Amino acid sequence: MSVELVTKAALLKDLTGVLGATSSADKNDALLAVAKELLSEMSYILEENKKDLLAASEKGFPEALLDRLKLTEARIKDMSEALTQLTELKDPIGEVISETTRPNGLKLNKVRVPLGVIGMIYEARPNVTIDAASLCLKTGNAVLLRGSSSASHSNKALVKVIHKALEKTKIPKDAVQLLEDTSRETAEKLFTLNEYLDVLIPRGGANLIKSVMEKASVPVIETGVGNCHVFIDNTADKNMAIEVVTNAKTQRPSVCNAAETVIVHKDWAKSHLTDLVEHLVNHRVTLKGDHSATELDKRIVPATEEDWNMEYLDLILAVKIVSSVDEAINHIKRYGTKHSESIISRSEENVKQFMTYVDAAAVYHNASTRFTDGFEFGFGAEIGISTQKLHARGPMGLEALTSTKYLIYGEGQTK
Amino acid sequence: MSVELVTKAALLKDLTGVLGATSSADKNDALLAVAKELLSEMSYILEENKKDLLAASEKGFPEALLDRLKLTEARIKDMSEALTQLTELKDPIGEVISETTRPNGLKLNKVRVPLGVIGMIYEARPNVTIDAASLCLKTGNAVLLRGSSSASHSNKALVKVIHKALEKTKIPKDAVQLLEDTSRETAEKLFTLNEYLDVLIPRGGANLIKSVMEKASVPVIETGVGNCHVFIDNTADKNMAIEVVTNAKTQRPSVCNAAETVIVHKDWAKSHLTDLVEHLVNHRVTLKGDHSATELDKRIVPATEEDWNMEYLDLILAVKIVSSVDEAINHIKRYGTKHSESIISRSEENVKQFMTYVDAAAVYHNASTRFTDGFEFGFGAEIGISTQKLHARGPMGLEALTSTKYLIYGEGQTK
Structure with missing residues (x-):
């Protein structure tokens, strides 16, 4: 000793x-x-x-x-x-x-x-x-x-x-x-x-x-390990979704409240995924996605099972396409670290479901996961983020x- | 697995x-x-x-x-x-x-x-x-x-x-x-x-x-391990001290909030230890004490270092004689399990010192340690006692x- x-x-x-x-x-x-x-x-x-x-x-x-x-x-x-x-x-x-x-x-x-x-x-x-x-x-x-x-x-x-x-x-x-x-x-x-x-x-x-x-x-x-997700629901406002995801991924990629995976509803993806990818690529983000994602945009490279677990802490974002809010919740349940999760949506029902069933320290509606922070929460100090x-x-x-x-x-x- | x-x-x-x-x-x-x-x-x-x-x-x-x-x-x-x-x-x-x-x-x-x-x-x-x-x-x-x-x-x-x-x-x-x-x-x-x-x-x-x-x-x-003490200060009311110690030791000796050691101020001990011992012996309690205690009453058998650490959960009580509230606090700091501690005293100053400096889940003035319980505290239920x-x-x-x-x-x- x-x-x-x-x-x-x-x-x-x-x-x-x-x-x-x-x-x-x-x-x-x-x-x-x-x-x-x-x-x-x-x-x-x-x-x-x-x-x-x-x-x-x-x-x-x-x-x-x-x-x-x-x-x-x-x-x-x-x-x-x-x-x-x-x-x-x-x-x-x-x-x-x-x-x-x-x-x-x-x-x-x-x-x-x-x-x-x-x-x-x-x-x-x-x-x-x-x-x-x-x-x-x-x-x-x-x-x-x-x-x-x-x-x-x-x-x-x-x-x-x-x-x-x-x-x-x-x-x-x-x-x-x-x-x-x-x-x-x-x-x-x-x-x-x-x-x-x-x-x-x-x-x-x-x-x-x-x-x-x-x-x-x-x-x-x-404290602190954050495999955070932003879920873009089919009712999400296009520009809001793009801005929130870009902020959550790129504003400071090395921190625990940065997003690591964007989960996108297939209907929204059909109309807007290419615009989201365009925006992220312009911010030097590398995208790795499931089969549906790579089909929709060739700039997305194939993800492996490992990617869903990754806390990249870097300008890399995984892209998962889902058919429902339930599927998004289950993905988060399986791979999330209970840190910060966000839904972008205009459906009251889907928001309620997401916020009730997602088990994390902070669950957001229409906001970036980057806000999980003692100063942003108004505590005036922070010793860490408990997960x-x-x-x-x-x-x-x-x-x-x-x-x-x-x-x-x-x-x-x-x- | x-x-x-x-x-x-x-x-x-x-x-x-x-x-x-x-x-x-x-x-x-x-x-x-x-x-x-x-x-x-x-x-x-x-x-x-x-x-x-x-x-x-x-x-x-x-x-x-x-x-x-x-x-x-x-x-x-x-x-x-x-x-x-x-x-x-x-x-x-x-x-x-x-x-x-x-x-x-x-x-x-x-x-x-x-x-x-x-x-x-x-x-x-x-x-x-x-x-x-x-x-x-x-x-x-x-x-x-x-x-x-x-x-x-x-x-x-x-x-x-x-x-x-x-x-x-x-x-x-x-x-x-x-x-x-x-x-x-x-x-x-x-x-x-x-x-x-x-x-x-x-x-x-x-x-x-x-x-x-x-x-x-x-x-x-x-949860639960309780090496609890009752400290009888030199200003303690004689009957109250005897009643509280007897209750804390004998009412249900097998539980964690029962007292295991009574710490007695030497002045109080000189006048009243024999009466306390008499009372406890009548309740079939075996007493083990330090040198000063055994000198004052021969019914107390010598304690060893081990006794101060014991959670007897039985009709056995250790007796420690001290010269000051400070010495009592230090004994508790060294041997206590941070469960429940009590001071019997009429000195506002000593009570304040004891209650400030003793580090335990529950610190009592003029009451039995047996009250540390979810029902007694008014919670209506109890899953255990956190120490x-x-x-x-x-x-x-x-x-x-x-x-x-x-x-x-x-x-x-x-x-």
Whole structure:
């Protein structure tokens, strides 16, 4: 067992009581201190980030990954700004959710409390370090950060800056800990550290999340894998359908709420598929379709069974032709990841059926799947998008980082 | 892979859409039909239960386990009555939890939906079969029941009765499935059946729950292990403290919300420990204490480190003497299972400190830990008591068997 892991986890567990009892004002002071420190330590952070970037490009990281790893002056300013905005959000901790008096006189208050110690496991995106630390600070949680070895210098620098800032505040700096040992063995130890951790939140690709789900005994919040569909019903407005699908596929293909398959009703396809394809091809999208789709437009290449399961995260879109809303719902049931699904339709009946029977965190009518996001939903923050059904579903804001506790006041009751 | 397991799980998954869309009236009709069928099939159920009882007593099951396994006319009547009462509870499904309109005109509704397919794993208590099936029917969930082999005849009979009743209603009988293969291998397959199951709820002893937590990749709701404490502060009223501790220990020692350790402030102990011991001994309680406790009363035998971790579930109580509320809080932090904790005190300050810093599902002031129960809390039903912090904490009623879903209505929005 890694000494670093256990020492840090125990330190975090020790702080949970104090953090849970910290006032909103003190927590906001801490966030502002970190926001300020990020700006004054900008050149140090960029310097450390360069070391990671250099190593990553030597290892031949693809452009998209290098971009995720990269910090810039503008990105650090954005982080700092986000921290300042976070102070304006309502602190969920201490909220009395319900207050009842039982027939025997017991007073039963359900109050909101922090989760305790949160383990964040994520890939080479240093912005997650600041995101996770700040959301945990705001909600009185202690956090153990386990980032990617490829972002080690950046993460160490950022946590050093956080610690420097917290030393000037009432929040103990040890409330935010970075696991410097980024070996896979130590990560797997983290998965079963039930004695110290209350929850694990993995953020990253499908493999990372699958591995945590399979191996962890600590409760996990599953985030983010999105095989999202847009279904174009036979009654769909042509231009609306084309615009929504184009947006859902192309606006930012690398994210989980981007569409991966368009399901098209055969009647709509007969009249308009060629126009949709024209539009998508102009946006540099490669199309892969079933037999009916390739028959209708030769620019669509044949799809294989594998394609229906793909989270391409790229300018590729699968095209499935169906005969009914039922067939669309069944396709989504079979291949979807319960993230975000959309129907474009003018039929009240079909919309109702789709929205009732499609099982996903977010189901849209006449809108792009790209809206599944904590900021778009008005939460003011986001720790990830839950695709499981326990605890939190869909974009997770501050409330997802809380639990509850019953406080019961009596006068000696035993019955 | 067990064919039975996969066939039944797939059948359940197929039904989730229909069950989620079923009206409250149809669900209540189904509950009443089961309530009625239980009464008319009483002799058949008792006959099958006898087979289990006979086999269990031949295997030398202890009295407490035989009692849990046993069905009687009165117990079946109680089950039937509970089903009828369940129809009077509000159906949580379909409730609109929040309704907002975003600046871009998107209408965002958060609605309550079933979890989907629930896997219940439990020990030789046939009443759980009816409990779980009825709560799942009420909340539109499909349920896969995996009971103990020792209760096989009883469980099969009860599910047969449920199916017979459901055939007379609009709910497909396949919504409730019993796994007849009760081998450990098949149970472990269930743990990783993420394709079909949305959640696993283990109900039973510490070992069962630990095994599910460790091996499952399906999200688990941890229930029930309770190493509960009552802390008698130096300002505690003598009689109240004695009555609460006696109730918490002796009223029903075999359940998770019974107290396992009494923590006593040394000043209170000096004046009153002997009276407390006297009272408990009269209730046939065996006491095991630390050095200070055994010094104060010779009827207390020495405790070992192991005792502080014990969920005795028996008429045994550990006694720990402390010098401050802080020391009591730290003992609970170290040995508690975050279930139910109580302070008996007249000091506002100490009560505040205890209730803020003790991390448990239910924290009591001047009341017995025995109140941690869905019925006592006024939920009208209980599927178990969650001791984890995700999703649901403390007694779980109908709401704990639900998730949420965002329904978003647009007019073609892409930004």
